Every structure is written in C-alpha cells, then in structure tokens.
Amino acid sequence: MAIDYDGLLASGSMMGSGGMIVMDEDDCMVSVAKFYLDFTVEESCGKCTPCRIGNKRLYEMLDKITLGKAEEGDLTRLRNLANVIKDTALCGLGQTSPNPVLSTLDNFPEEYEAHVKESKCPAGQCRALMQYVISPKLCTGCTLCARVCPVDAISGDKKLPHFIDTSVCIKCGACMEKCKFGAISIQ
Ligand code: SF4
Ligand code: SF4
Ligand code: SF4
The missing domain is CATH 3.30.70.20 (Alpha-Beta Plaits)
Structure with missing residues (x-):
C-alpha cells in the first residue's frame, strides 16, 4: 500500500501529523481502538450528539469487550454505532473518530471474536482475560x-x-x- 493521502484513506485511515506507529502481534487491536477513542471522547467539544454521546457509548462497548463481558451481537452493534457516528457527526473529529474501530474490525475480526466468543486476548494484553x-x-x-x-x-x-x-x-x-x-x- 502506498503511504500517501489516497492510500491511507482507502485503507480506512488518514494522513495525520506525519507520525507512524508500527505494531505487531503483541498489540491488542481492541485495546488500540479503545486507546484512540479515549482521545476523541476527551477532545469532543460536545456540540453534536453522535460525537458527544455516541463516542462514549462506543468506548463503553470496547471496554466491555476488553473485560470479557461482551455478548453475541455486540460486534454488530459496535459496527452499527461506529457507522452512525461516522455518517452523522458534525465535524472531522467526530467523522473520523470511529475509524480505528472500523478498520480494526475489518482487518482483525478474529481478535474481536476471540475476546467475545472465547474470552481470550490473543495478544495477551487485556488484563481481565489473562x-x-x-x-x-x-x-x-x-x-x-x-x-x-x-x-x-x-x-x-x-x-x-x-x-x-x-x-x-x-x-x-x-x-x-x-x-x-x-x-x-x-x-
Ligand atoms: S463531531 Fe465535532 S462538532 Fe460534533 S461534538 Fe465532535 S468535535 Fe464537536
Ligand atoms: S514452583 Fe513456581 S517458581 Fe518453582 S519452578 Fe514451579 S512454577 Fe517455577
Ligand atoms: S499467582 Fe502469580 S500473578 Fe497471580 S497473584 Fe500470585 S504472584 Fe501474582
């Protein structure tokens, strides 16, 4: 994949401030998505509901997954809410905030499923599941x-x-x- 504006956009990411973080199998993709969402929840100005409330609910859903408390159907609800926020938030911050959730769901579905269906964190990062x-x-x-x-x-x-x-x-x-x-x- 070309590391340029279009290439990153096509893979569900975006050109940011020029930094790049390399991760491996020891990084839990659910925790990574949660980490980035935490940033958005903190930074949200609160003007629109999808970002102000939606991202908090999205964060809670990810938290539930990392604690091994998610149920069948939660992954569908997670994806649906992420798409609603992406489509309805007012500005770029809210519109891009679900990207880490959606791209990790698309590229690492087996990691989410291991948390939900087997109560396991393949990367060994989620303390509650260790x-x-x-x-x-x-x-x-x-x-x-x-x-x-x-x-x-x-x-x-x-x-x-x-x-x-x-x-x-x-x-x-x-x-x-x-x-x-x-x-x-x-x-
Ligand atoms: S999407 Fe933009 S306008 Fe809406 S709450 Fe978030 S930061 Fe504010
Ligand atoms: S008793 Fe404990 S510390 Fe000693 S070999 Fe067994 S696991 Fe290791
Ligand atoms: S079994 Fe090992 S990890 Fe668990 S509380 Fe004891 S020392 Fe800590």
Whole structure:
C-alpha cells in the first residue's frame, strides 16, 4: 500500500501529523481502538450528539469487550454505532473518530471474536482475560513462586508441580518474574 493521502484513506485511515506507529502481534487491536477513542471522547467539544454521546457509548462497548463481558451481537452493534457516528457527526473529529474501530474490525475480526466468543486476548494484553498458568512439565517444585505470591494463590508440595488458583490470582505477574524455569506463562 502506498503511504500517501489516497492510500491511507482507502485503507480506512488518514494522513495525520506525519507520525507512524508500527505494531505487531503483541498489540491488542481492541485495546488500540479503545486507546484512540479515549482521545476523541476527551477532545469532543460536545456540540453534536453522535460525537458527544455516541463516542462514549462506543468506548463503553470496547471496554466491555476488553473485560470479557461482551455478548453475541455486540460486534454488530459496535459496527452499527461506529457507522452512525461516522455518517452523522458534525465535524472531522467526530467523522473520523470511529475509524480505528472500523478498520480494526475489518482487518482483525478474529481478535474481536476471540475476546467475545472465547474470552481470550490473543495478544495477551487485556488484563481481565489473562490467566497465569504453571506448566506441570516445566515446574520443578522449587516453591519460589508460592513464596512471592502476595495473595497465596499458588499451592503445591516441594519438588512437585505447583498450581495457581485463578479465582484468587490478582494477575500481578510476580510469580512469572521469579520462576527461573520458565514454567509460568500467560494464557
Ligand atoms: S463531531 Fe465535532 S462538532 Fe460534533 S461534538 Fe465532535 S468535535 Fe464537536
Ligand atoms: S517458581 Fe517455577 S519452578 Fe518453582 S514452583 Fe513456581 S512454577 Fe514451579
Ligand atoms: S500473578 Fe501474582 S497473584 Fe497471580 S499467582 Fe502469580 S504472584 Fe500470585
């Protein structure tokens, strides 16, 4: 794709101030869309309803998705609202604000679906959807993780595989940082 005015417009983006951010598979596209929408919600002057109210509702829908609380049909509602805002907002700010939502929906539908249908964030960025897991194959039972866990979510006997109680875990990451055997991962 040519990086010029027409090329960016055709791909659902636009020429901005000349900056470019390169992202990879470790970036969650739903969170990225939410990040940009947050900016618009802050910057909206409030003169027209689609931008003033619509973008807040759009943000709430994205938030719900990143928290793993979205339901079947929410993605259709998200797209519909984004299109309404795009078509009816008064000025360029509101008319372009749904672009990050629409372009990520078009180009990364599987990421949205993983959040909604499987309660998973493929990039491992949405904290509410993360789960710290100990591999029984790699765990040596050194007990270090259990000793650093601030909420006593890890149990296990010395020299035997340990286990994380995900209902107690607060996802602080301390155990993973301490494990010298690479036995703890985020899923
Ligand atoms: S679209 Fe423009 S006029 Fe409407 S609320 Fe947003 S910034 Fe104001
Ligand atoms: S620190 Fe790693 S190896 Fe040691 S008990 Fe915990 S998960 Fe197992
Ligand atoms: S992520 Fe934090 S709270 Fe969860 S098991 Fe590891 S140390 Fe405990």
